[in-house]
Amino acid sequence: MLLILCPYCGPRAEIEFRCGGESHIERPGPYSEVDDGAWADYLFTRKNPKGEHRERWLHAAGCRQWFNVARDTVSHTILAVYPMGKTRPPTEAGT
């Protein structure tokens, strides 16, 4: 079970959180100008990297805030935690 540092509440056990998958993906728009392929890409295509991954988490049993996590998908080490809408802070892996 991961120990996750919620930016608003501090360190909490993983069972309090929901993982929302890949982060930093932009909802396409305006709707009249985007084709189905771009939408499918947004909705379904995923980097799914072996290594550092930027992902969204919700502190569901806590402050109910979504935030970003940089996590290594092999070691599960959490490299950075930062609020939604913030630019990606560099980490050692540096993606």
Place this chain on the structure above:
Amino acid sequence: MGTFSFGSLLRNAMAGHKDWPRQWRAPDPKPAYDAIIVGAGGHGLATAYYLAKEHGVRNVAVLEKGWLGGGNTGRNTTIIRSNYLWEESEALYDHAVKLWEGLSHELNYNVMYSPRGVLMLAHNIHDIQVFKRHVHANRLAGIDNEWLTAEQAKEFCPPLNIAPGMRYPVLGAALRRRGGVARYDAVAWGYARAADRLGVDIIQNCEVKGIRRDANGAVTGVETTRGDIATKKIGVVAAGHTSVVMSMADVRMPLESFPLQALVSEPVKPVMPCVVMSNTIHAYISQSDKGELVIGAGTDQYISYSQTGGLHITTHTLDAICELFPMFRRMRMLRNWGGIVDVTPDRSPIIGKTPVPGLFVNCGWGTGGFKATPGSGHVFAATIARDEPHPIAAPFTMERFVTGRLIDEAAAAAVAH
């Protein structure tokens, strides 16, 4: 020489078992092949076998990063069934079940296919309605599936707890009698041996590091830890690592890789006559020929390539097992491990061509790929050989996520298979 039978076992026993040949060779890679399969799991080896056997494509290499059968083939809970909801899935999995029936003889290798019956438990009114819809749909497709009352389910599986005092009482069950289990390692080994005898090169400890393409984008070969190998056709069957391999050809996939845990108990004398699955409270259990209870847990919520999972996931599954089988509480968990499953948005696999000419992919089996092994290899081999989708594979394209022609077993099953 080399054919397995009781007679050959007896002869070899008298000769002190000194004359058994290798079950497959350990060849060095040739400079070029007609087709290369990336991944020597059950699906990849089956693909190579059917390429050689049914399509005459024998100049084939199967490249494996580690040891053959070491991925999800060697880590799963071995459940075989075909009672899926959608026609497309029914066709695919039933194709596999039909091949399972004769597989030991086909391969001259006892894969211990054991159709012990798969019981899927209903715990609420919603489950009952969904399962009954399944039963009707399966019967229409000619697949056996029947509905049992709780008492009938208990009769079929005596250790099952159907006491009304349970938090989620068993209200009934769907039974697929020809569903069951098989010896997973034997499936990989049987296909490996049979493919090898048809001339397929199985090359272990050979990791693909790059996919080479020509000016038109078509594949021309692979770069591996054992050198470059030329080919015009590559079939990627690298469950768990599909995204990683496909990215070498700049193909991005609608996949996420999750750790899926399983565990076994200490071996005991026979106590579980069949396979029992409960989607609602998340438990899958059967007993192996060796006597171990084989238990499937859920996936973690985040993507991972670590082959380990959270303790709370195991715990969650085991409390469900104890609820359904209170007599197993005192039995001990022996081993707990994880595999990496790649999961598509609609929980159905992707089998077929890709935007890159000569590159084929077979992936996205999620938590339920083992049962499809023979069928998957069979239709994928045809797809590679003919350069067009086998009719059963045709609906399982990547394009379905753009067109919306999903085969949505996720909504159908609510959870993993």
Place this chain on the structure above:
Amino acid sequence: MSDMAQPNRLPAGGAIEGRVDRNRPLAFTFDGKSYSGYAGDTLASALIAAGVKLIGRSFKYHRPRGIFSAGPEEPNALIELRGGARREPNTRATTIELYDGLEAASQNRWPSLAFDILAINQIASPLFVGGFYYKTFMWPASFWEKVYEPLIRRAAGLGRASESPDPDHYEKAYAFCDVLVVGSGPAGLAAALAAGRSGARVILCEDDAQLGGRLLSERQTIDDAPAHLFAAAAGGELRSLPNVCVMSRTQVFGAYDSEVYGALERVADHVTAPAAGVPRQRFWHIAAKRCVNAMGATERPIVFGGNDRPGVMLASAVRTYLNRFGVLPGRKAVVFTTNDDGWRTAADLVAAGAQVEAVVDPRASVDENLTKAAAAGGVRVLLGGYIVNVTGGARGVTSAIVSVAGKRQILTADLVAVSGGWNPQVALTTHRGGKPRWSDALSTFVPGDLPDGMTVAGAANGDLGLAESLRKGSEAGAAAAAACGFSAAPAPQPRAEDEPTAVAPLWHVAESRHKAFVDLQNDVTADDITLAHAEGFRSIEHLKRYTTLGMATDQGKTSNLNGHAMMAALTGQAMSDVGTILSRPPHQPVAIGAFAGHHRDRHFRPTRHTAGHAWALENGAVMVEAGPWLRPQYFPRSGEKDWLTTVVREVRTVRSVVGVCDVSTLGRIDIQGRDAAAFLDRVYVNTFSTLPVGKARYGVMLREDGFVMDDGTTSRFAEDHYVMSTTTANAAKIMQHLEFCHQALWPELDVSMVSVTEQWSQYAVAGPKARELLMQLYGPDVDLSNDALPYMGCREIPLRGIPTRLFRISFSGELAYELAVPARYGAAVLEALMALCGALGGCPYGTEAQSVMRIEKGHVAGNELNGQTVARDLGLGRMMSTKRDYIGRVMAGRPALMAPDRPTLVGIRPVEKGRRLTAGAHILPGGAAAVAANDQGYVTSVAYSPTCEGWIGLALVVNGPARHGERVHAFDAMRNNDQDVVICSPVFVDPEGVRLRG
């Protein structure tokens, strides 16, 4: 040796007497025969004391087996402990603390341990080589299922599981500390002392009942006193420190992410049954900033002919039985060792009064002190020698055949003590993926990459000497504490010596011609390794899977390294290239019930009750699951013959008088902010910004992929204030979705939302007299006329000082309201409502009647909102705004979601009046064959409609709306209820909606 009942118990007062409590004799039985031992014994030591040599039969060949070790690595002495519902198969006799009345039985034998029919397998053993079953049992084909597999299954499996539910309870607990120390041998104790003295919060876990590890089993000294006294003193000091928690009988079984360790505390396994209120075991999650892993090492056996016979024992186990338990495992011993440590066993045996025939050591020369000491004890020294075979049978070892420089000699013996060196317990270092490192010096794997936060000390790290273990442990403890911000003045190191530990690798005596076992429990022989190599199963993972090496309940603790090294010798690879199997948790098997803890029966998952739960039960409601909630399904009255009678009465009452239904489980989300309206316009397919204050509107939400996610009404109480309702099932999911939309997609919107499902109780009041009932409730001052509160109106109205919300919305199709009150008044308001309702001739109604009425009205619910339908399928396509973007808009326009042949919502009626319909039945064209190709949809919901006086249903049918009036076939594969049905409008009652506007 005066004790007749315990012939092998060393006399009290001798040079070696052990430390069991001779004042506390304990009685026990094995296979029904009575024996006695002492407090402090294990079952194994008590059996040795009693002279019992044959404990079990092996897995495949049913060979006689005895006691091989003195710890959790035991492969042979597996028994069924206790009986009845508490029967525990495959229990290691070497780890069970003896208690008075203990019952144990041998397993995997029939009819008895001494005479076991399946021992005949030994004769056929040439056939039963590794993997033989893959090559046969295939002819004739039908025999596999019917004959071979049932036979194999019956033969496999070792012990028998209990056949009744476990009566005991298990607890879960969580602990947090600075430093977790695993193991209380010299390194662990030193680490715990160093960390504990610094003030850090320390947890020390010891698997054994006593602290001390090997200190309890050796005749070593620390500070010039017996080492076990040091352990006792250290334990005393640690227990006196308020910042230290000492947990004995606690096995740390796994290392997990974020420095969490799984541990199992055996609270009541050392007594007959747990006392009332006491759990059998406690399952710990321990979150530790640092961990000092001092789990010690396991002695490695050597593979030679007959090495499985009862009486062949690990050399260190012999010392444990002598020094700790005061029992003599044999009177005439041969010691076979590849290392200096094994020689101590000869010395201890001599000290205990046993005869040691010889020490056999394959090394050509050893430390002079060893040979001198042996000679002094009258022990022959056979350097350059090997044991090639051990003879004996069910009664134990009779002789060892030794080869020295090609010459063989037979040594009479009843005990063969074996040591091939020591394997550090690397398991905890590998659970998170770390790979052990090969050490040429120790001929074994030592910890390699360590998980975050862990250090390894003592024998677990390959430091076998006592003084070194103490020093390294102390350093590790101090460093771990320092990493957590604690420091202590350095304390003087206890005085101890480092014994010689030189070792030369020997895995397998190649000269052996008899069956030589690599994995004792799984009956994997040296020949099986050779066969696996010949057939190409050469990677250690293939070796494991093909031969089952290391897959038994001991997880290869005594077998893996030997097997891997033998394979390496065959392939010519270096051990560093061969690698080792990464061990998986748990380190030792853990009861499944311990994982589940108190999550059982009614407490398996939480149950949610509404404020009206007690009232419903008092009024005879039959409850039904709705996700985590329980809801009244129907309220039977005496004399009603079945549920259908009740439901019909409830529906009729609602449609003709009035009824009340608890709808508190519906999700409710309070949405406020300047941009609340704009926000709703983006999450619903229809428009909410145009909704007037004081009005409610039905809304449909899509997933971003275009499929319907949920529906419900949302009401506007102010320009910037909406209250949304969701279905019960989707309440949490929708809340999460809305928060995602706001926080991730449109953070610029000024809107806030909070789930208020738990804060409000809500009651549907439906039927022609609904208004009258509510007027009585609110009193004459409140105007509830059609003008004051029209259909789809909503108002906040105080009720005797409490704030309430009244919505004029209808799921039943009747004149209906939903009354929301703060949850703490929920029960009181329900009671008041029901009193008035009853007086008017109304009744409470449950989910069944609610469902009947919604089907009669053609409202969609969970069966239709199943994640596979789009709005058009449900007849809701016209609600979809064409003017703006909203979640799911674009993807809902994909070809497959717009296809005209999608199954679409219709009603169905049976052709044969009065016939029952079946939900889930598939729709086929009239007269068409029952094959999948003709499948045109299915029946989603059915009900007996009292209003229509017959069964009605909703269905999703291809091109449905254009087919009203068409006769089709409903295919029912289960109940032989195939029948023709007629497609019709899904609205069966009051299609014009006159009633609900009344």
